Amino acid sequence: MNFRASFCDPFKKDIIEMGEIEKDKIMESFERIPWTKFLEEMKLKNENKIYYSPSLEIENKDNKNGLTVSAVDEKEWYIFFKRPKLVKKFFGLTEKMDDDYLTDITGQTESDVRDCLTALINNDLTFLEKKIK
Numbered sequence: 001m002n003f004r005a006s007f008c009d010p011f012k013k014d015i016i017e018m019g020e021i022e023k024d025k026i027m028e029s030f031e032r033i034p035w036t037k038f039l040e041e042m043k044l045k046n047e048n049k050i051y052y053s054p055s056l057e058i059e060n061k062d063n064k065n066g067l068t069v070s071a072v073d074e075k076e077w078y079i080f081f082k083r084p085k086l087v088k089k090f091f092g093l094t095e096k097m098d099d100d101y102l103t104d105i106t107g108q109t110e111s112d113v114r115d116c117l118t119a120l121i122n123n124d125l126t127f128l129e130k131k132i133k
Contacts, residue, residue: 002119007054008056010045020061021058032089033054033056036074039054051071066081077109082100
């Protein structure tokens with residue numbers, strides 16, 4: 001499987017493309033980000049100087065499934081799950097492929113984030129579909 005990563009630095013307008021990332025380096029990359037430091041610095045900055053919550057995006061380039069994990073505070077995380085999905089339209093009368101179907105879940109812990117990243121790394125899409133509806 002081929003993965004790519006990007007990072008949203010709260011104080012930079014442009015998303016930082018990290019490029020291709022090896023499967024066994026994803027968790028290490030997550031752990032190296034100084035999440036608490038970013039959150040502490042955000043408390044001291046004027047809101048118009050903050051562009052994002054600190055966020056890491058990992059995408060499986062082969063099947064276009066991806067996660068974005070975003071730290072809200074020291075205890076709460078948001079997790080976004082993007083994937084291609086066949087969705088029903090017009091009261092279920094038609095179906096259309098949405099290549100960027102997105103769902104999210106709030107109120108998550110760092111442990112939940114690790115579980116979801118592990119599921120993405122292992123291509124356990126069933127777990128992600130159930131967890132992030």
